[in-house]
Amino acid sequence: MKIRAAQLLLLFAFVLAWGLLTDPRVPGFYFDNPDKAAFFFGEPLKVLARLADWFVGGDIYPHLGVTLLETLLAFVLGTAGGIAMGLWLGLARTAAAILDPYIKGLNAMPRVILAPIFMVWFGLGMASKVALGITLVFFIVFFNVYQGVREVSPVVLANARMLGAGQRQLLRHVYMPSALSWVFASLHNSVGLAFVGAVVGEYLGSAEGVGYLIHQAEGVFDINTVIAGILLLTGFALVLDAAVGWIESRLMVWQPHTGESSQL
Amino acid sequence: MSDSACSLELDRITCRFSSRDAPGTPYIALAEASLTVRTGEFVAVVGPTGCGKSTLLNVAAGLLAPSSGTVRVHGEALIGINRRSGYMFQADALMPWRSALDNVTAGLEFRGMPREEARLRGHGWLQRVGLGGFATRYPHQLSGGMRKRVALAQMLVLDPEILLMDEPFSALDIQTRQLMENELLALWSANRKSVIFITHDLEEAISLADRVVVLSAGPATHPIGEFVIDLPRPRDVAEVRLTPRFVELHTQIWHAMKGEVMKAYAAQYAPVDAR
Ligand SMILES: Nc1ncnc2c1ncn2[C@@H]1O[C@H](COP(=O)(O)OP(=O)(O)OP(=O)(O)O)[C@@H](O)[C@H]1O
Ligand SMILES: [Mg+2]
Numbered sequence: 001m002k003i004r005a006a007q008l009l010l011l012f013a014f015v016l017a018w019g020l021l022t023d024p025r026v027p028g029f030y031f032d033n034p035d036k037a038a039f040f041f042g043e044p045l046k047v048l049a050r051l052a053d054w055f056v057g058g059d060i061y062p063h064l065g066v067t068l069l070e071t072l073l074a075f076v077l078g079t080a081g082g083i084a085m086g087l088w089l090g091l092a093r094t095a096a097a098i099l100d101p102y103i104k105g106l107n108a109m110p111r112v113i114l115a116p117i118f119m120v121w122f123g124l125g126m127a128s129k130v131a132l133g134i135t136l137v138f139f140i141v142f143f144n145v146y147q148g149v150r151e152v153s154p155v156v157l158a159n160a161r162m163l164g165a166g167q168r169q170l171l172r173h174v175y176m177p178s179a180l181s182w183v184f185a186s187l188h189n190s191v192g193l194a195f196v197g198a199v200v201g202e203y204l205g206s207a208e209g210v211g212y213l214i215h216q217a218e219g220v221f222d223i224n225t226v227i228a229g230i231l232l233l234t235g236f237a238l239v240l241d242a243a244v245g246w247i248e249s250r251l252m253v254w255q256p257h258t259g260e261s262s263q264l
Numbered sequence: 265m266s267d268s269a270c271s272l273e274l275d276r277i278t279c280r281f282s283s284r285d286a287p288g289t290p291y292i293a294l295a296e297a298s299l300t301v302r303t304g305e306f307v308a309v310v311g312p313t314g315c316g317k318s319t320l321l322n323v324a325a326g327l328l329a330p331s332s333g334t335v336r337v338h339g340e341a342l343i344g345i346n347r348r349s350g351y352m353f354q355a356d357a358l359m360p361w362r363s364a365l366d367n368v369t370a371g372l373e374f375r376g377m378p379r380e381e382a383r384l385r386g387h388g389w390l391q392r393v394g395l396g397g398f399a400t401r402y403p404h405q406l407s408g409g410m411r412k413r414v415a416l417a418q419m420l421v422l423d424p425e426i427l428l429m430d431e432p433f434s435a436l437d438i439q440t441r442q443l444m445e446n447e448l449l450a451l452w453s454a455n456r457k458s459v460i461f462i463t464h465d466l467e468e469a470i471s472l473a474d475r476v477v478v479l480s481a482g483p484a485t486h487p488i489g490e491f492v493i494d495l496p497r498p499r500d501v502a503e504v505r506l507t508p509r510f511v512e513l514h515t516q517i518w519h520a521m522k523g524e525v526m527k528a529y530a531a532q533y534a535p536v537d538a539r
Contacts, residue, residue: 153357155353155355155356155357156357156358156359156360158322158327158351158353158357159351159353159357159358159359160359160370160374161327161345162325162327162345162349162350162351163370163371163374163418163422164347164371164374164375164422165370165374166374169374173359173370173374174359177359177361178361180361253402254360254361254362254363254402254403254404255360255404256404256405
C-alpha cells in the first residue's frame with residue numbers, strides 16, 4: 001500500500017513539474033520565449049484533452065482497432081511460426097546444424113529495416129505491418145523454443161521413454177511442456193515487439209492506425225497529439241502484457257515461484 | 265548359455281565414453297561386465313562412487329547401447345528400450361508439469377489406457393506409497409522423499425517384470441528409508457519381480473537382496489565378487505541387521521569391497537596430488 005502511494009505520488013509530481021515547466025504563464029529559465037517549452041514538450045492538460053477528445057468524439061476507435069488487429073495478427077502468427085520452427089529445429093539436429101549460420105545472420109540483422117521492403121511487397125495496407133511484426137516476434141519465440149527443446153532434462157526424457165512414450169508422446173508430453181515455460185518468458189517481449197512492428201509500419205507509410213496519427217501530428221508540429229498517441233500505445237501495450245501474464249499464470253501453475261508459501 | 269529362468273542377462277558389457285579432456289583416449293566405464301538376474305531374484309549391486317553402476321543400469325534398460333556385449337531379456341537380445349522393465353532413476357525424473365497423480369498415470373496414458381481407469385489405479389498406488397492426500401501436488405511442492413515415492417508408484421503402476429532401481433532411497437531419512445525398504449520387500453514378495461537394486465550402502469544391499477554383487481573401482485569396472493545372502497525371509501530390514509549372520513556377511517563383503525573403495529578414493533584424489 002505504501003509502495004502504491006509512493007508510486008502515485010511520483011506520477012503526480014512528475015506531471016505537476018511537466019505542467020509547470022511548460023506553462024507559458026510560468027516564466028521559463030531556459031527558453032527565451034515562454035511558448036517554446038510547450039512547443040517542444042507539450043502540455044499535460046492539452047494531452048489529456050486530446051485523449052478525452054479522441055475517446056469521446058470516437059475518432060480514435062478505427063485507428064486503434066487497426067493497430068490492435070495488426071499487433072494481434074503479428075503476435076499470433078509470429079508466435080505460432082516460432083513455436084513450430086523452434087520445435088522442428090530443436091529436434092532435427094542435422095537441419096539445425098545446416099541452418100545455424102543463416103539463423104544467426106537473420107537474428108543479427110536489424111529487422112525493422114525490412115519495413116520498406118515489406119511496403120513494396122505488400123503495399124501500404126495492414127499486410128506490410130503484420131509482416132514486419134511477424135519477423136520481430138518470430139525470432140524471439142523461435143530462439144526460446146529452440147533453447148527450451150534443447151534443454152529438456154535428459155533424465156525426465158529417459159524416464160518418459162522408460163514409461164513407454166513414443167516419439168509423438170515425447171513431443172506432446174515432454175518437449176512441448178518443457179518449451180512452454182521458455183515460450184512464456186519470450187511472450188512478454190514479443191507482445192511489445194508486435195506493437196513496435198505495427199506502429200513503425202504505420203509511421204513509415206499508411207492511411208490509418210495510431211502510428212499514422214502520430215506521423216500526421218508530427219507533420220504539423222502538434223506535439224500534444226504525438227504524446228497522447230504515445231501514451232495510448234503505452235497503455236495498450238501494458239494491457240496486452242497483463243493479458244499474457246494472466247494466461248501464463250493459468251497455464252504454468254506447475255512452476256515454482258520464489259517465496260510461494262502463503263503468509264497469514 | 266541363455267536359459268529361460270534368467271530374466272535379465274548382461275553378457276560381457278563394455279562401455280567406453282569419449283572424454284573431453286583427452287579426445288584420443290576414451291574413458292572405459294565398464295569392461296567385460298557380466299551379470300545375470302534370475303526370474304524373481306533380488307540382486308543388489310554395490311560399488312564405490314563413480315564406478316559405473318548407473319551406466320550398467322542404463323545398459324540394462326536399453327537407454328544406453330554398450331560399446332560391446334549383449335543384453336538378453338528372457339533369452340532374447342535386447343534392441344532399443346527394455347519394455348519389460350521399470351526404471352527408478354537416481355536423479356529426480358518426474359515431469360515437473362504434471363501433478364503427482366498425473367505423473368503416476370503417465371505410463372498408463374502412454375499405453376492408451378482410458379483416463380478413468382488410469383486415475384483409479386494411480387490413486388491406488390499413491391495410497392500404497394502413503395501419498396493419498398497429495399495427488400494434486402506438483403513435484404516442486406513435494407519433499408525429496410515424497411518425490412521418490414511418487415517415482416516408485418510411477419514405476420510399479422505399470423507392473424513391470426524387471427525392476428531397475430538406481431539408489432532409490434539414498435535421499436531419504438533413515439526412518440522413511442526403512443519404511444520404504446520394508447514396503448518394497450512386501451511388494452516384491454507378493455509377486456516376485458526380478459530386481460536390480462543399486463546402492464552404495466552395503467547394509468541396505470544385504471538386508472534386501474538374495475544376492476549382492478560387488479563392482480570394482482573404475483575405470484574398467486567389472487564384478488569382483490558375488491555373495492549369496494541366505495538370511496531367512498520375510499525380513500524386517502531393521503531387525504535383520506542385528507542377527508549374527510548379517511554381521512558375518514557384512515564383514516565378509518566389506519572385506520572384498522574395502523580395497524576397491526580405497527582405490528576409488530585414491531583415484532579421485534590423485535590428480536590433485538599430482539599438481
Ligand atoms: N555420458 C558420459 N560421458 C562421459 N563419461 C561418462 C558418461 N556417463 C558416465 N560417465 C563416466 O562413467 C563413470 C561411471 O559413471 P556412473 O554414473 O555410472 O557412476 P555411478 O557408479 O553410478 O556413480 P554414483 O555412485 O556416484 O552414482 C564415471 O566416471 C563418469 O564420469
Ligand atoms: Mg549412479
